[in-house]
Amino acid sequence: MNSVISPEKIDQYLKHLTSVPHLAASPRNNKLADYVLAEWKEFGLEDVHLVPYDVLLSFPEKISVELISPYYQKLNLREKIYKEDPDTQRTDVGIPYNAYSRSGDITAPIVYANSGNPQDYEYLEKKGIDLKGKIALVRYSTPYSYRGFKAYTAEKRGIAGLLIFSDPNEDGYAKGPVYPEGPWGPISHIQRGGIPYDFIYPGDPLTPGWASIPGCQRIPEKEALSLPKIISVPISAQDALPLLKAMDGEEAPSAWKGALPVPYRIGGSKAVVHMLVKMNDPIKRIFNVIGCIKGTEKTDEIVVVGNHRDAWVFGGYDPSSGTACMIELARALAQAKKAGFVPRRTIYFGSWDAEEFTLTGSTEWGEDHREWLKKNLVAYLNVDSSASGKNFSVQAVPSLFPLIVQALRQVKDPSSGQSVYDSWKSGPSEKGTIAIASGSGQINPIGSGTDHAVFLNHIGAPALDMTFSGDYGVYHSMYDNYYWMSHFGDPGMHYTATLARIWAHMVIDLSCRHLIPLDYETYTRELRKYLEDWAELYDSRRKKSKGLFLLLSDMEKRALVLTPYLMGKKTGIEHIPEENIQKANQLLIQIERDFTDPKGIPYRDWFKHLVFGARYTYDVLLFPALTEAAEAGDEDKVDQSLLDLEESVKKATLKLEEISKLITTN
Numbered sequence: 102m103n104s105v106i107s108p109e110k111i112d113q114y115l116k117h118l119t120s121v122p123h124l125a126a127s128p129r130n131n132k133l134a135d136y137v138l139a140e141w142k143e144f145g146l147e148d149v150h151l152v153p154y155d156v157l158l159s160f161p162e163k164i165s166v167e168l169i170s171p172y173y174q175k176l177n178l179r180e181k182i183y184k185e186d187p188d189t190q191r192t193d194v195g196i197p198y199n200a201y202s203r204s205g206d207i208t209a210p211i212v213y214a215n216s217g218n219p220q221d222y223e224y225l226e227k228k229g230i231d232l233k234g235k236i237a238l239v240r241y242s243t244p245y246s247y248r249g250f251k252a253y254t255a256e257k258r259g260i261a262g263l264l265i266f267s268d269p270n271e272d273g274y275a276k277g278p279v280y281p282e283g284p285w286g287p288i289s290h291i292q293r294g295g296i297p298y299d300f301i302y303p304g305d306p307l308t309p310g311w312a313s314i315p316g317c318q319r320i321p322e323k324e325a326l327s328l329p330k331i332i333s334v335p336i337s338a339q340d341a342l343p344l345l346k347a348m349d350g351e352e353a354p355s356a357w358k359g360a361l362p363v364p365y366r367i368g369g370s371k372a373v374v375h376m377l378v379k380m381n382d383p384i385k386r387i388f389n390v391i392g393c394i395k396g397t398e399k400t401d402e403i404v405v406v407g408n409h410r411d412a413w414v415f416g417g418y419d420p421s422s423g424t425a426c427m428i429e430l431a432r433a434l435a436q437a438k439k440a441g442f443v444p445r446r447t448i449y450f451g452s453w454d455a456e457e458f459t460l461t462g463s464t465e466w467g468e469d470h471r472e473w474l475k476k477n478l479v480a481y482l483n484v485d486s487s488a489s490g491k492n493f494s495v496q497a498v499p500s501l502f503p504l505i506v507q508a509l510r511q512v513k514d515p516s517s518g519q520s521v522y523d524s525w526k527s528g529p530s531e532k533g534t535i536a537i538a539s540g541s542g543q544i545n546p547i548g549s550g551t552d553h554a555v556f557l558n559h560i561g562a563p564a565l566d567m568t569f570s571g572d573y574g575v576y577h578s579m580y581d582n583y584y585w586m587s588h589f590g591d592p593g594m595h596y597t598a599t600l601a602r603i604w605a606h607m608v609i610d611l612s613c614r615h616l617i618p619l620d621y622e623t624y625t626r627e628l629r630k631y632l633e634d635w636a637e638l639y640d641s642r643r644k645k646s647k648g649l650f651l652l653l654s655d656m657e658k659r660a661l662v663l664t665p666y667l668m669g670k671k672t673g674i675e676h677i678p679e680e681n682i683q684k685a686n687q688l689l690i691q692i693e694r695d696f697t698d699p700k701g702i703p704y705r706d707w708f709k710h711l712v713f714g715a716r717y718t719y720d721v722l723l724f725p726a727l728t729e730a731a732e733a734g735d736e737d738k739v740d741q742s743l744l745d746l747e748e749s750v751k752k753a754t755l756k757l758e759e760i761s762k763l764i765t766t767n
């Protein structure tokens with residue numbers, strides 16, 4: 102498998118995928134659906150087909166932003182052309198915009214609100230600035246929050262218009278050499294992106310919780326809770342500069358200051374801006390591409406791998422490097438099949454559409470096949486983007502930790518020559534990560550922001566998302582293209598090939614082992630850690646959480662017995678009757694589902710998982726219902742959430758017990 106996967110082939114796919122901008126529902130992105138379909142058919146995948154959904158998308162017709170006082174200046178709203186990079190000279194890169202911004206025409210004084218988080222506006226209010234009807238200028242990052250959360254926060258504060266800029270402090274010249282000399286964003290780069298409130302529900306805003314199959318029912322736009330009611334435009338640092346220069350008022354706190362050569366004032370009176378945004382929000386047809394490698398058909402168990410195909414512009418790293426990686430994964434596995442490889446379980450490949458809008462294609466497919474997936478989905482393995490550098494980075498549910506480690510041990514790091522596992526565990530650790538028992542590598546708890554959401558948060562299946570990360574300052578700009586990938590992100594495509602190999606090992610392990618290799622010992626241990634962190638904040642004497650801790654100990658005991666069997670360390674598994682194996686696997690699949698609540702979590706019932714969630718900012722939120730209840734000081738809800746979790750752990754423990762009876766009789 103390692104030698105079949107070819108960096109040269111990946112490079113060819115990437116060149117093709119990135120040669121023309123391919124926004125969702127554009128003729129080019131639909132052509133790329135046909136391209137993926139044709140490649141997969143040629144490789145020999147089975148049942149390859151397009152799956153159409155009709156969904157609400159959002160495109161700009163006209164956007165202009167101008168400073169009208171104290172002097173006139175029209176903002177450029179375009180990125181600079183470079184002669185080295187022919188892609189930047191194309192005329193079809195489109196108007197940079199925020200998808201699902203409202204249309205509007207407003208003229209108002211501008212305030213600077215740092216990152217646009219609630220505490221930023223509180224600071225301005227304390228300074229006596231009236232926010233109602235103002236235009237807010239905010240920055241991406243520092244502290245990071247999802248741009249849709251910035252829009253949501255501004256809307257709640259009565260802000261009329263939002264301008265979001267990329268400060269060179271976060272992703273530009275303050276970090277290092279900028280494009281086209283280096284990987285960081287030049288001063289004119291613009292981060293496009295959707296601003297839907299997908300933390301309430303992702304997918305088509307007009308079909309919350311059901312699939313947008315052609316002809317389906319829809320709610321009116323005004324009832325769609327995921328649609329913003331504010332107008333918003335993304336701008337470059339270059340365009341933010343004249344606005345910041347024109348602003349008066351007090352100087353902003355030092356933490357609010359970035360790398361632009363201005364004092365960063367909070368504004369509020371002197372500088373007046375005119376924003377005109379005319380959007381067109383049509384229902385458009387999008388296409389997922391689905392294909393599979395059929396298993397032995399002893400069971401209906403399935404493993405799904407996925408990546409999105411649509412890009413804001415050329416999509417060099419995000420997502421076409423991931424798409425190229427998945428095409429090559431399909432080729433390698435299809436070739437193995439021709440050589441006689443038949444997995445026990447069916448492997449599905451999903452090329453999702455319109456992820457950039459609101460995780461649309463994957464969400465609609467997940468909702469479309471909810472009952473089938475609930476019953477049969479073993480795990481979902483996502484690669485949004487494959488390599489912007491050399492640092493392996495993964496977010497996952499704990500039952501998949503050993504699978505990850507196992508795969509990393511079997512694949513070589515192209516730079517060091519040692520295993521990826523060895524480079525990874527000695528690498529720099531990221532903030533907010535957790536160590537695993539079998540090494541000092543770091544696996545991040547899984548949050549939100551890409552296509553795994555429907556599978557993990559809605560269906561309740563084990564999921565992961567992985568990449569090789571590095572210096573990357575051109576996110577959602579037109580500079581995220583082939584030139585960037587081949588000069589900075591992954592020259593020679595060696596790390597993308599490495600990721601395809603890691604992915605292949607995981608898929609083979611999950612689809613071939615008699616007993617599904619999900620590790621509930623690690624799962625339980627991690628749950629206890631999450632609960633300890635929670636208790637330290639909200640229940641340090643463990644008055645309320647004691648019962649749950651006890652139940653977790655019980656679950657861990659049950660899981661420990663099974664670990665050698667599930668992790669393939671026990672001989673004699675072949676003597677277990679096939680019928681028992683099948684029953685055990687069906688139970689194993691359902692354990693993650695035990696941690697979901699069909700009612701969903703409060704205020705956003707699309708999200709069913711009781712352990713893994715995300716904040717509105719996209720930050721990981723463990724025990725979402727429990728934590729939010731504790732933060733709100735709602736003791737009744739805390740009690741209820743603890744009871745729900747106790748129920749989940751009890752159900753899971755019972756299943757582990759049943760599995761023991763089925764497979765450990767000797």
Ligand SMILES: [Zn+2]
Nearest residue numbers: 409419420485
């Ligand atoms: Zn992406």
